[in-house]
Amino acid sequence: MAASMISVVCRCGRNILRSQIKGKKYCDERAWHGSAVLRATDESTHREEEYVDIEFSTDEFKYVEKLLPSKTVPEPPKHTLYPTPSGWVPPAANLSTPYAVNRTKNHNLPVYLQVKVGGTRKLTLIRKIDGDIWALEADIRNFLEPITGKKCLTQVHEVARFIRVRGNYVTEVGKFLIDKGF
Amino acid sequence: MLGSRLHSIFPVCYTYARIQELHPLLKRFIVRSTSCNQDNLLTEKSLVGVPESSIYVAQRPSIPLITKREIEFPNRYREPKQAWLESLDTLQDEKLGLVDLHPDIFGTYPRIDILHANILWQRWYKKIDYAFVRSRAEMPGGGRKPRPQKKTGLKRQGSIRSPLWRGGGAAFGPRGPQSFYYMLPMSIRTLGLRVALSVKYAQNDLHIVNSLDIPSDDPKFIEDLIDTRFWGFSALFVDDIDIMPRNISLALKELPQFNLMPVYGLNVYSMLKHETLVLTLAAVEKLEKKLLAQMHKPENDVAYKKRH
Incomplete structure (x- = not known):
């Protein structure tokens, strides 16, 4: 009994849907014919009603520009206190070293960890070096050797302008560079 | 001073x-x-x-x-490079001024490995190898066993088109046309342009002129000008747009060693092929702007990238 009731309800629903679709179709067709008739009878007055006045304005485009991604990485905002909560420090204004380490385009230090040979060989890479690269290498060695208590093994690439230090000393080298003002 | x-x-x-x-x-x-x-x-x-x-x-x-000259994204630690602004109006080298050039573009370190990668790429990506040799399956005949398997006194053979036979198909022959297209990373390509410009600048082969307008369309004038200024045997003239002035176009028409190029066509191969590189001031502006935009673009540079 209950099953047959459900089927009846379903059938009713289907019929209602079908009739609605049919009705819409019918309405559309009528509307189309109707407009054709209108166009034939009184074309000029009907056309004028279709057009609405438009106003062109470019002032609001600044709100669109806010949503568009910038073409270049913007300058970092001025903070009241450094280091910022994320630990970022801006480069210092004046330098007294014969070398320089440029920031990346994202305003970070170009110090990276390279992991090789299945994770057994770790190297600290310092890129974007200007000036006397050998002086920087000596300073890094003199800074790291007392901290680690080990001999600091480095590789200096004069053409590609980078230094590699054996071992994971990314935080130590980063601190050293920030203290130097880079 | x-x-x-x-x-x-x-x-x-x-x-x-x-x-x-x-x-x-x-x-x-x-x-x-x-x-x-x-x-x-x-x-x-x-x-x-x-x-x-x-x-x-x-x-x-x-x-x-x-x-x-105003320089965008100035380098914190390096002074701008400087070059004379010259003119092509007279045979003698007449200096109109001194322009500053970005040190990251005209003063990079000479990375010959980057130049080499760019040159190899420019040679290889457009290469198509058309060499093609038919295999045993593509040669006519060879379907029949040439002789019985046994009792002939000869080795067993199944087809006259076997790669072991004279006149047989190739075992591992070239299967052309083969494309050697590959794309060098954008960073290597832009660094290549910067290194090539820096090398030209360092070797005193880079000249900046106010425009490519010359007073005469006679090839003799431009040849004399290049001789007088010791610009070498070949030169590449670069302007910011690809509609070149009439006189220099006509003058260089019959001289294959002197070429005209817009900024969008500038490449490492052409820069190294020509002895002297002559850039207009407008070309320098455009070039610096484009290269700096590449150097400082964010990682996610596609607007509204579709995420899956």
């Missing part, structure tokens, strides 16, 4: 009106103007009897003296 040195080189007077009529681009530069005093007039008078080709300073009313 620099200013005083330049004044000794340019004993002429400078007016702002002249600067504006010379080139609209020059308005962007900081220009130092001096009044026309008695000393300058005397200098010009004393040059009247000298033949035109040997006069160092041209007989024009005034020259803009460019001492500085």
Whole structure:
């Protein structure tokens, strides 16, 4: 009994849907014919009603520009206190070293960890070096050797302008560079 | 100090009106103007009897003296590179001013490995190898066993088109057409352009001119100009747009060693192939802008990238 009731309800629903679709179709067709008739009878007055006045304005485009991604990485905002909560420090204004380490385009230090040979060989890479690269290498060695208590093994690439230090000393080298003002 | 040195080189007077009529681009530069005093007039008078080709300073009313140029994204630790702004109006090298160039573009370290990667890429990506040799399946015949398996006294053979046979198919022959297309990473390509420009600058083979307008469409003039200025056996002239001035186009038409190129066509191979690189000031502006935009673009540079 209950099953047959459900089927009846379903059938009713289907019929209602079908009739609605049919009705819409019918309405559309009528509307189309109707407009054709209108166009034939009184074309000029009907056309004028279709057009609405438009106003062109470019002032609001600044709100669109806010949503568009910038073409270049913007300058970092001025903070009241450094280091910022994320630990970022801006480069210092004046330098007294014969070398320089440029920031990346994202305003970070170009110090990276390279992991090789299945994770057994770790190297600290310092890129974007200007000036006397050998002086920087000596300073890094003199800074790291007392901290680690080990001999600091480095590789200096004069053409590609980078230094590699054996071992994971990314935080130590980063601190050293920030203290130097880079 | 620099200013005083330049004044000794340019004993002429400078007016702002002249600067504006010379080139609209020059308005962007900081220009130092001096009044026309008695000393300058005397200098010009004393040059009247000298033949035109040997006069160092041209007989024009005034020259803009460019001492500085705005540089976007300046390098914190490096001074801008400097180059003379020259002109192609006269045979003799006439300096119109001094322009600053970005040190990250015209003063990078000479990475010959990057140049090599770019040159290899430019040679290889457009190469198509058409070599093709048929395999045993593609050769006619060979379906029948050439002789019985046994009792002939000869080795067992199944097809006359076997790779072991003379006139047989190739076992591992070239299967062309084969494309050697690959794309070098964008960072290597832009670094290649910067290194090539820096190498040209360091070797004194980079010249910056105000425009490519020359007074005559005679090839003799431009050849004499290049000889006089010791610009070598080949030169590449680069402008910011691809519609070149009439005179230089006609003059260089029959000279294959001197070529014209717009900024969008500039590449490492052409820069190294030509001995001298001549850039217009507008080309320098456009080039620097594009390369700096590449250097400082964010990682996610596609607007509204579809995420899956």
